[in-house]
Amino acid sequence: MRFCSIGSGSKGNGTLIQKGDTCILIDDGFTLRExxxxxxxxxxxxxxxxxxxxxxEHSDHxxxxxxxxxxxxxxxxxxxGTSLHDGLGVIPSLKVIDSHNxxxxxxxxxxxxxxxxxxxxxxxxxxxxGEFTVGVLTDLGSLTPYILEKYRHCHGLLIETNHDxxxxxxxxxxxxxxxxxEGSLGHLNNEQAAHFLMQVEQEQLQYVVATHxxxxxxxxELAIQNICSALHxxxxxxxMADQETGFDWCQLTSAQQITNxxxxx
Numbered sequence: 001m002r003f004c005s006i007g008s009g010s011k012g013n014g015t016l017i018q019k020g021d022t023c024i025l026i027d028d029g030f031t032l033r034e035x036x037x038x039x040x041x042x043x044x045x046x047x048x049x050x051x052x053x054x055x056x057e058h059s060d061h062x063x064x065x066x067x068x069x070x071x072x073x074x075x076x077x078x079x080x081g082t083s084l085h086d087g088l089g090v091i092p093s094l095k096v097i098d099s100h101n102x103x104x105x106x107x108x109x110x111x112x113x114x115x116x117x118x119x120x121x122x123x124x125x126x127x128x129x130g131e132f133t134v135g136v137l138t139d140l141g142s143l144t145p146y147i148l149e150k151y152r153h154c155h156g157l158l159i160e161t162n163h164d165x166x167x168x169x170x171x172x173x174x175x176x177x178x179x180x181x182e183g184s185l186g187h188l189n190n191e192q193a194a195h196f197l198m199q200v201e202q203e204q205l206q207y208v209v210a211t212h213x214x215x216x217x218x219x220x221e222l223a224i225q226n227i228c229s230a231l232h233x234x235x236x237x238x239x240m241a242d243q244e245t246g247f248d249w250c251q252l253t254s255a256q257q258i259t260n261x262x263x264x265x
Contacts, residue, residue, distance in 0.1 A: 001017070001018070001129045001131070002018050002251045004016050004042055004247055004250060005241045006025075006035065006042060006245075006246045008211045008243060008246055009212060009215065009242070009243035010060055011029070012030045012060050012243070013028075013060055013212065014030065015027065015136055016039075016044070019106075019108055020107050021050075021107070022105060022106030022107040024049070024052070024053055025053070027053070027055055027061040028052060028061075028064035029063050031063075034064070038246075042249065046071070046074065050105055051095075052068065052075070053078065053110070053125060054076065054077070055122060055139060056121075056123070056139060057085035057119055057120060058139070059087070062087065062088065066088050069093075070089070073092050076093065076095065077095045077103070077105070077110075078096065079112070079121040082121060083096050084120060085120075097123075099114050107129055108128070109129070111126040112124075113137075113146075113151070114146075116141055116185050118185040122140075124138065126150055132155045132156070133153060134154060134252070135154040136158045137158065137196075138159075139160065141185045141186035141187060142192075143192060143195070151200060152201055154204075155205065155206050156252055157197075157207070157209070159193045159197065159209070159227075160188040161190050161210040161212070161226070162181070162212050162213060163189050164222050165182065165189050165190075167216075169182075190225075191226060193226065193227065194229060194230035197227060197230040198230045206250075206253075207252075208237070208238055209238075209240070210239070213240070220240050223240070224240065
């Protein structure tokens with residue numbers, strides 16, 4: 001089982017998770033040509049995609065889904081609330097999921113996770129092949145015991161580190177947008193991400209990825225510093241997902257085979 005990103009940030013998002021011939025794309029905030037190019041950079045074409053999953057209807061996550069699904073006849077999975085988005089258009093094979101029940105796509109089992117965000121029925125996803133588990137957790141303003149339990153046992157974890165609170169408050173955003181980003185339905189800051197990581201089962205984590213970082217209100221060094229403090233790890237163990245290229249494929253393997261760069265405090 002492996003995973004990567006084709007881009008992460010306010011200008012477009014997309015995460016790939018693959019096991020064997022099953023490959024899912026979580027979100028597509030890019031134009032059709034751009035997503036084709038970004039997939040090619042990861043060694044894939046749209047024909048390799050088994051399904052597209054949508055977390056919510058904000059444009060940096062949904063903009064490219066309709067054109068991609070229509071051209072390549074790819075099934076699309078999303079919550080009922082997300083399916084009501086006008087910009088989605090006609091989808092050849094639209095699968096409206098129950099946000100509280102798991103579903104199967106090929107070799108992958110998907111658990112939707114309802115999160116607090118300013119969208120209609122937003123969900124994030126935990127994906128497993130029965131041996132390994134990858135959790136994708138972005139675009140939420142606060143954390144709950146339910147969310148923690150769903151993500152506690154991941155081997156690969158993509159966690160939002162959207163902003164540094166001080167930088168956001170001093171930054172260029174208008175006051176209304178600052179309130180929205182920092183609010184309980186907005187985005188996770190560095191400290192919230194670190195607090196979350198301190199509560200998960202760290203022993204089995206093979207990869208931790210900082211995602212959805214704000215270009216105006218955060219710095220990679222600050223996000224990584226907070227993660228390292230929570231996990232007692234070296235900075236080069238943390239992966240940073242960027243807007244232009246995302247991050248390269250991460251392969252999950254048995255514990256006997258991995259070289260873990262984490263250090264104990």
